[in-house]
Amino acid sequence: xxxxxxxxxxxxxxxxxxxxxxxxxxxxxxxxxxxxxxxxxxxxxxxxxxxxxxxxxxxxxxxxxxxxxxxxxxxxxxxxxxxxxxxxxxxxxxxxxxxxxxxxxxxxxxxxxxxxxxxxxxxxxxxxxxxxxxxxxxxxxxxxxxxxxxxxxxxxxxxxxxxxxxxxxxxxxxxxxxxxxxxxxxxxxxxxxxxxxxxxxxxxxxxxxxxxxxxxxxxxxxxxxxxxxxxxxxxxxxxxxxxxxxxxxxxxxxxxxxxxxxxxxxxxxxxxxxxxxxxxxxxxxxxxxxxxxxxxxxxxxxxxxxxxxxxxxxxxxxxxxxxxxxxxxxxxxxxxxxxxxxxxxxxxxxxxxxxxxxxxxxxxxxxxxxxxxxxxxxxxxxxxxxxxxxxxxxxxxxxxxxxxxxxxxxxxxxxxxxxxxxxxxxxxxxxxxxxxxxxxxxxxxxxxxxxxxxxxxxxxxxxxxxxxxxxxxxxxxxxxxxxxxxxxxxxxxxxxxxxxxxxxxxxxxxxxxxxxxxxxxxxxxxxxxxxxxxxxxxxxxxxxxxxxxxxxxxxxxxxxxxxxxxxxxxxxxxxxxxxxxxxxxxxxxxxxxxxxxxxxxxxxxxxxxxxxxxxxxxxxxxxxxxxxxxxxxxxxxxxxxxxxxxxxxxxxxxxxxxxxxxxxxxxxxxxxxxxxxxxxxxxxxx
Numbered sequence: 033x034x035x036x037x038x039x040x041x042x043x044x045x046x047x048x049x050x051x052x053x054x055x056x057x058x059x060x061x062x063x064x065x066x067x068x069x070x071x072x073x074x075x076x077x078x079x080x081x082x083x084x085x086x087x088x089x090x091x092x093x094x095x096x097x098x099x100x101x102x103x104x105x106x107x108x109x110x111x112x113x114x115x116x117x118x119x120x121x122x123x124x125x126x127x128x129x130x131x132x133x134x135x136x137x138x139x140x141x142x143x144x145x146x147x148x149x150x151x152x153x154x155x156x157x158x159x160x161x162x163x164x165x166x167x168x169x170x171x172x173x174x175x176x177x178x179x180x181x182x183x184x185x186x187x188x189x190x191x192x193x194x195x196x197x198x199x200x201x202x203x204x205x206x207x208x209x210x211x212x213x214x215x216x217x218x219x220x221x222x223x224x225x226x227x228x229x230x231x232x233x234x235x236x237x238x239x240x241x242x243x244x245x246x247x248x249x250x251x252x253x254x255x256x257x258x259x260x261x262x263x264x265x266x267x268x269x270x271x272x273x274x275x276x277x278x279x280x281x282x283x284x285x286x287x288x289x290x291x292x293x294x295x296x297x298x299x300x301x302x303x304x305x306x307x308x309x310x311x312x313x314x315x316x317x318x319x320x321x322x323x324x325x326x327x328x329x330x331x332x333x334x335x336x337x338x339x340x341x342x343x344x345x346x347x348x349x350x351x352x353x354x355x356x357x358x359x360x361x362x363x364x365x366x367x368x369x370x371x372x373x374x375x376x377x378x379x380x381x382x383x384x385x386x387x388x389x390x391x392x393x394x395x396x397x398x399x400x401x402x403x404x405x406x407x408x409x410x411x412x413x414x415x416x417x418x419x420x421x422x423x424x425x426x427x428x429x430x431x432x433x434x435x436x437x438x439x440x441x442x443x444x445x446x447x448x449x450x451x452x453x454x455x456x457x458x459x460x461x462x463x464x465x466x467x468x469x470x471x472x473x474x475x476x477x478x479x480x481x482x483x484x485x486x487x488x489x490x491x492x493x494x495x496x497x498x499x500x501x502x503x504x505x506x507x508x509x510x511x512x513x514x515x516x517x518x519x520x521x522x523x524x525x526x527x528x529x530x531x532x533x534x535x536x537x538x539x540x541x542x543x544x545x546x547x548x549x550x551x552x553x554x555x556x557x558x559x560x561x562x563x564x565x566x567x568x569x570x571x572x573x574x575x576x577x578x579x580x581x582x583x584x585x586x587x588x589x590x591x592x593x594x595x596x597x598x599x600x601x602x603x604x605x606x607x608x609x610x611x612x613x614x615x616x617x618x619x620x621x622x623x624x625x626x627x628x629x630x631x632x633x634x635x636x637x638x639x640x641x642x643x644x645x646x647x648x649x650x651x652x653x654x655x656x657x658x659x660x661x662x663x664x665x666x667x668x669x670x671x672x673x674x675x676x677x678x679x680x681x682x683x684x685x686x687x688x689x690x691x692x693x694x695x696x697x698x699x700x701x702x703x704x705x706x707x708x709x710x711x712x713x714x715x716x717x718x
Contacts, residue, residue, distance in 0.1 A: 033092060037085075037089060042485060042541060044081070045081070046482065046485050046537050047530075048078075048080065049081075050477075050481060050529070050530045051074075051077045051527075051530035051533070052077045053478065053530070054474050054526055054527050054529050055070045055073040055527065055530065056071065057470050057526065058070035058522075058523050058526040058527065059071050060469060060470045060473070062459075063459060063519045066519045176566055177559060177562065180558045184562065185554070188554065188611055188612060189551045189554070189615070194615065197612045201501070205504060205505070208505040209504060210511075211507070211508025211509060211511035213511065214511030214512065215510050215511040215515070216516050216517065217423045217463065218422075218423030218516045218518065219518035219520070220516070222235045222236050223585055223586040225584075226585075239421055243418065243419050243421040244278075244418050244420070245452050245453045246415070246417075246451055247415050247416070247417055247433075247449060247452075247453055248381070248383075249268075249271070249433075249437065249450075250411070250412055250448055251410070251412075251413070251446065252410050252446050252447065255444075255446060257362070257411075259359050261357060263440075263444075264287075265289070265355075267413070268287055268290075269284070271436065274415075274429060274432055274433060277418075278415070278418050284415070287414065288377070288382035288384075288412075291373070291376040291379065291380045292365070292369045292376070295373045296350040299331065300328060302328055303324075303325050303328035303345075306321055307346070314346065317329055323395040330393070331350060331361060331365055332361075334361040334402060335360060336360030336364070340400050340401075363388075363405040363406075364403075366405045367388045367404065368391060370387075371390050371393075372392065380414075381412055381414040383410065384411060385409055385411075386409065417451075427460050430454060433449045434449065463519070464517070466522075467525065471525065471526060474526055474529045478529065478533060479492045479496045482540075488544060490619040494613060494618070495533070495540055498605050498613070499533065501609070502528065502532045502602060506525065506598055513589075515589060520591075524594050531572070531599075534565075534602070535568075538561040539561050539565070539611060540557075540614070542557035542560050543618055544622050545622055546621065546623070553618070557614070565607055566603070566607075573599055576591070576592055576595045576596065577592075
């Protein structure tokens, strides 16, 4: 189990961490529901990683232990249990002397082990063993490993094939970039409703003929409404530049200040008329005065200081000739308008905060006191948007309105737009920016993780480049398939980076830990990782295949189709493009074959655990040497090499970096009387 984790633990950790980074960075997109989904998915990947590294290996180990015990009980104990052990160690001072499996290959009968142990043991034996290869061919005429080793790998090594592959993927990248330009923003409501239903027909008709939505321009904070009427009128008139606003007789709809202004002018006109008819004077009103005239008188005597001044009824006007409402009495007038012009106030949709106090005028009452409203901190100016069908038109309208509001905010009138259009469509204003930012962060995080874990920046750069191509190709497919960019495809694009890591990191790791030139290491990487990558792709497809049966077009189009194409592109980029790039631009090998200088010596090169052996012939400069050497010493002069016993000294260096550490030396004897050939026993009896 330790040998298994040593071989695949790094790639499992790397792919899981990459997926976590992809999900967590997808939370950058400022959409609450998708942010919650991304965080939950990232946490799920973390717990899955912990299970794969700690729980699952423990379960497998317990299962193997129980299987061996059960078999021992059934068949009885053997005097000699043959267990094949591969010892890996880090070189100290560049010298490692270990067993040569090419010269002394152990052959263990499958009958002596339970099926689970036997099958696991076959996977850990030398892949270059001729007997293993022949037995494999007898069991099955075709395997993915055989195809990768004898067909696919040799084809990729041919120079014309590499040229064709580079050219084909260059064309694919160019076409994908063109497809990216075809991607439109938006999410049609008809996509999330089942077809052939009344709901679908309603949504389809509404989208075609009724793109009608209300909106508000909100003014807020401590703006001085009493002394800045003209700023509000100017803000209102700026929306003439928005073509999609509904107009009446080519004029914008009125808002609360204009309604209040008209109401006050009406009262002022009534007062002036009755004052001229002597139904009004400075001291009060006559019995024949009208209700509106009396109300106007009560408003005119307000000074703004909670006091009454009857002398100013003829010196001021409720609304000046330039349209300005009398500033000192503004908040008294506001109270009277809200309570006594209900139709005008309700039509204005002003939404005052804080709400003015209630004060209903009674012409029979002589009390002139009117409660003053609190300074406003929130008001609304309503508009209605029409022909809002296409997302591009909606986004353009949003940008225009946003620009107007931001300009007036800079001048001291804080304002912002609100409404259904801004709630559901404003995400598309900055969606592409947040998507690009997230993708850059994910690719950067993967580059850093691969660099730290493989200690090879160039390998990390190659992986990040292939992943960038994968994203571009998937994005281009969305353009040709008519899939519009919304938060859902954006998250899938971000997650595709994490999924794509599984198609690239395995090949890259195997390439780095193989020996030989670039072509040879590419061949070894394909041979060892072709089958696992294909198995991963198939398992992913099995996980999403049920989405194809959904009755919602949205699920099929935006999830199944995109994820299926992602898997296909991942296989192509990971098993076709990446090996070719590695064979041309790949980093140097982490392992260099030892060049023997004499018996029991080696070049000062580092031997790393888990290295893949190279089945191909090598050049003189790249002499193939196993990562472990066995040196015959103290050969018995009496018996000679052809006798029954040969003493072999195996020196195993510990993984410590301390130069003073001494090797652990054991003496092994080859027992030629054993029924199993090439079987070694410890001379100490251990």
